[in-house]
Amino acid sequence: MTHRRKIAFLHRWIPAKLSILLFLLPQIQIAQAKANNDESIFLDDVPVVLSASRLTQPVSEAPVAVTVLDRQMIRDSGAWDLSEVFRLVPGMYVAYHADPYFSADSTVAYHGMVTTTTSDRMQVLIDGRSVYSGLFGGVNWSDLPIVLDDIERIEVIRGPDSASYGANSYLGVINIITRHPSDFQGASASVSYGTSRTEGIFYYGNKNGNLSYQITASERKDNGEDSMIHNPTSQVTFWTLNKYDNKNIQTFNFRAAYQASATDTLDFQFGYNGGSRQAGEYNNFWPASRTTDNHFEMLNWRRVLEGGSELTVKAFHTEERVNARLQDSDGFSNGDATFKRDDLEIQHTFSPTNTTRMVWGGSIRQDVTYAPYYLGVEENQYLYGNFPYRLGRLFANLEWHIRPDLLLNIGGMLENNSYTGTDLTPRIALNWHITPNHTIRVGHSRATRSPSVYEKVYEEYWRAPNLYPNLPELKPERVKATDIGYIGKVGKVDIDFRFFYDDYTDLIDVKNHNSSANGNLNAGDALMRGYELQVKAPLSEQTHLTYGLSGGSVNSNDVNGVVYSGSLPSYNHNLMITHQFNEQWRGSFVAYQIAKTKFNATDYNPVLGRGYYVDGNRRFDGKISRHFNLDGHQTEVAFIIQNIANAHYFEYRHDNQFPGRLARINVKMDF
Numbered sequence: 001m002t003h004r005r006k007i008a009f010l011h012r013w014i015p016a017k018l019s020i021l022l023f024l025l026p027q028i029q030i031a032q033a034k035a036n037n038d039e040s041i042f043l044d045d046v047p048v049v050l051s052a053s054r055l056t057q058p059v060s061e062a063p064v065a066v067t068v069l070d071r072q073m074i075r076d077s078g079a080w081d082l083s084e085v086f087r088l089v090p091g092m093y094v095a096y097h098a099d100p101y102f103s104a105d106s107t108v109a110y111h112g113m114v115t116t117t118t119s120d121r122m123q124v125l126i127d128g129r130s131v132y133s134g135l136f137g138g139v140n141w142s143d144l145p146i147v148l149d150d151i152e153r154i155e156v157i158r159g160p161d162s163a164s165y166g167a168n169s170y171l172g173v174i175n176i177i178t179r180h181p182s183d184f185q186g187a188s189a190s191v192s193y194g195t196s197r198t199e200g201i202f203y204y205g206n207k208n209g210n211l212s213y214q215i216t217a218s219e220r221k222d223n224g225e226d227s228m229i230h231n232p233t234s235q236v237t238f239w240t241l242n243k244y245d246n247k248n249i250q251t252f253n254f255r256a257a258y259q260a261s262a263t264d265t266l267d268f269q270f271g272y273n274g275g276s277r278q279a280g281e282y283n284n285f286w287p288a289s290r291t292t293d294n295h296f297e298m299l300n301w302r303r304v305l306e307g308g309s310e311l312t313v314k315a316f317h318t319e320e321r322v323n324a325r326l327q328d329s330d331g332f333s334n335g336d337a338t339f340k341r342d343d344l345e346i347q348h349t350f351s352p353t354n355t356t357r358m359v360w361g362g363s364i365r366q367d368v369t370y371a372p373y374y375l376g377v378e379e380n381q382y383l384y385g386n387f388p389y390r391l392g393r394l395f396a397n398l399e400w401h402i403r404p405d406l407l408l409n410i411g412g413m414l415e416n417n418s419y420t421g422t423d424l425t426p427r428i429a430l431n432w433h434i435t436p437n438h439t440i441r442v443g444h445s446r447a448t449r450s451p452s453v454y455e456k457v458y459e460e461y462w463r464a465p466n467l468y469p470n471l472p473e474l475k476p477e478r479v480k481a482t483d484i485g486y487i488g489k490v491g492k493v494d495i496d497f498r499f500f501y502d503d504y505t506d507l508i509d510v511k512n513h514n515s516s517a518n519g520n521l522n523a524g525d526a527l528m529r530g531y532e533l534q535v536k537a538p539l540s541e542q543t544h545l546t547y548g549l550s551g552g553s554v555n556s557n558d559v560n561g562v563v564y565s566g567s568l569p570s571y572n573h574n575l576m577i578t579h580q581f582n583e584q585w586r587g588s589f590v591a592y593q594i595a596k597t598k599f600n601a602t603d604y605n606p607v608l609g610r611g612y613y614v615d616g617n618r619r620f621d622g623k624i625s626r627h628f629n630l631d632g633h634q635t636e637v638a639f640i641i642q643n644i645a646n647a648h649y650f651e652y653r654h655d656n657q658f659p660g661r662l663a664r665i666n667v668k669m670d671f
Contacts, residue, residue, distance in 0.1 A: 130165075309348070409427070
């Protein structure tokens with residue numbers, strides 16, 4: 001058997017054997033568990049998640065698979081960009097600075113099927129506030145007003161969750177939960193310096209009676225990728241050069257929490273992100289004179305009601321502005337863009353009976369997008385340059401403990417938007433606690449993705465009288481998702497394993513002329529099957545291991561040349577080992593490996609030897625830190641190296657190359 005065949009055999013054999021093993025392990029303790037019917041044994045010391053169903057639940061009772069990245073994991077990862085943290089999530093594909101034209105930003109995509117650099121099929125929230133952009137869909141990670149050290153934890157829902165968060169929660173949901181103002185009192189400063197990177201951060205927190213507040217201010221300079229591509233796929237000038245992608249990022253965050261009474265709490269947040277960015281390819285654009293000016297305001301009121309119920313009202317306003325002057329073959333163009341969002345949500349959580357809990361509520365939203373260059377309208381056509389999007393939602397989820405060892409979650413979202421009308425996205429899941437430490441979950445859900453503003457405008461373009469006036473209106477993308485999961489604890493080892501089967505239909509393509517000519521912009525479909533495993537194991541009291549593995553396949557009709565088949569890597573590994581040497585010294589080692597991945601990218605060129613596939617890669621990172629007291633101030637000095645092996649590999653496209661070895665030192669001091 002050849003080496004390649006051995007590898008392929010192992011990746012088929014491992015998940016099959018794991019599934020048998022994980023099924024048999026719980027049987028060992030069934031007899032003991034059935035002898036004790038106390039419900040408390042099924043609420044063992046397991047992680048609690050907030051995002052899966054909008055109810056606070058142990059991860060073993062959530063209706064979907066969830067990965068929790070806690071504060072210590074984020075620090076141990078040595079990540080520089082927020083996007084890099086998600087390399088630790090099974091099934092997640094992260095590409096460094098992949099966007100070549102609007103904002104040289106990273107791609108974070110779950111389960112492949114990446115057709116745009118913004119990865120528009122996944123919802124992203126910060127403290128429950130959607131940061132999913134309306135222009136192209138997806139998220140501009142560098143434009144978010146947040147720093148890594150403000151994050152308390154990140155909950156990643158691995159699978160569709162439109163039942164809880166509506167359209168665009170199509171492949172998964174990321175909810176970034178920040179630190180509460182009461183968690184940090186005093187002042188702190190942090191400085192980082194390294195290869196092409198510098199950053200300074202200042203923190204301040206205080207409490208005055210029932211009011212606690214926190215301020216974070218930072219400035220970051222990042223020179224991005226190497227200017228030249230190492231070992232390019234072609235000697236044609238364009239394929240030897242990387243993007244203009246330097247960044248200068250300033251952020252400011254303010255958060256205040258006020259305990260107005262024994263039952264009422266007010267939480268206010270303000271955030272700002274601004275600065276200069278480069279964005280442009282050598283063959284199309286000169287470096288864009290591009291600056292961003294983004295801010296948000298959010299107010300959250302929470303009232304505790306009788307019997308443990310609660311009512312929350314959340315309102316937020318987001319405004320994202322880009323000022324850009326672009327130069328292409330037609331001369332100079334105005335690349336300005338503005339996106340505004342206003343959202344109001346009401347949510348009520350209560351317990352109808354002793355064995356049930358329920359959350360229900362609704363929200364209204366309006367988005368307005370202005371982007372003459374990207375949407376193909378004249379700058380002075382004000383009425384045509386602003387594109388509104390309106391959304392109304394009703395949602396509910398019921399958690400029912402049928403008996404101590406059997407839990408049913410059932411819920412859904414009813415929503416109406418001004419682009420595609422009304423949709424209902426239901427979900428049902430059954431969790432069986434075979435023993436206190438072993439749970440089987442079976443779930444099925446429906447989810448949708450609404451067209452972005454860019455896609456909606458493109459649809460109207462194709463429907464022009466001189467093109468295809470009878471073209472049907474765009475519909476939302478749809479998925480039927482089924483998964484079988486196991487959540488267990490074997491000794492001190494935590495295991496989360498699942499199989500998934502997702503059937504995608506009505507996939508949108510508006511760029512390809514053939515899609516319009518054939519009279520269907522929703523012609524795509526794909527069938528995805530695969531597995532995911534995540535393991536957390538203490539190797540000793542001082543040493544801990546975290547491991548993730550995923551793989552599977554995608555079959556598609558690849559209609560009109562839009563390629564989805566093969567877009568899910570056959571395997572994707574992540575591994576992190578941390579060790580606490582003593583009270584002062586701590587170290588971590590992180591490794592990533594991914595198989596070759598197919599992308600529906602624009603650099604497909606068989607003549608130059610470039611197919612849709614981007615080769616697989618592996619990467620190693622390391623961090624060592626020392627804590628000590630310096631003149632009465634708690635101080636930490638950390639040394640981080642990313643890409644230790646100095647590997648020059650491509651991500652997403654054959655002109656998007658991760659930089660070589662990157663080293664930096666970070667000093668943080670509390671005052």
